[in-house]
Amino acid sequence: MKNNQPIREISIIGILALLVASCSPNSSSQDSRWKRVSGLIGGAAYHFAVVEPSSFKDGNVYKIASNSLCSSSNWCEVAFFRSEAEAPKTQSNADFFKAGGYRNYGVVAIYQKNANTGLNRTLFNCYVFSGVGQNECIAAARPLPS
Incomplete structure (x- = not known):
């Protein structure tokens, strides 16, 4: 024994x-249809991810990525971009938001989770996703460059 x-x-x-x-x-x-490319350091879980062009309009890919990145966090945010070049580089929370936050980037979608309040939603850039309801749009979104 x-x-x-x-x-x-x-x-x-x-x-x-x-x-x-x-x-x-x-x-x-x-899932090979998306990848985490960077994030913010210091504080809450902020992730920046890219979705492959062939899956860009597939809402399930955003759910899969968000669940994968945020499953172990009570508070989490995932911002999605068309390419790694368009996503913010890894930096501190303070530097990112002091410089204007998402206003400086072409965000495609943002997933937000707060287990304390029950928040669990994905907002989309409605210039890109035309069939999304107004309450599912990123308020400060702008058209993406061609």
Whole structure:
């Protein structure tokens, strides 16, 4: 019985490592239609992600990405962009918002979650998504450059 104990411990450690890796937002099992490209440092969970052009109008991709990035956070925000070049670079919360926040970027959609208040929504740039209701539009959105 003693000889089997190290094998059992190694097996349990291996299984735990696989579980942790599969829950990571940057795991290799991530949906290939989107990717996290940067985020804000210091404070709440702010993520910046890009959706592949072929899935750009697929609302389910935004849900999948948001669930993956925000599953372990009580408060989380994911802003989506057309390309990595259009997304903000990693920086502090203070620097990002002091410089104007999202006003300086062509945001396609924003997912917001606050477990304390029950907020769980995705807002869209209605210049891009014309079939979305007015209450689902990003208020400060602007047309995206061609």
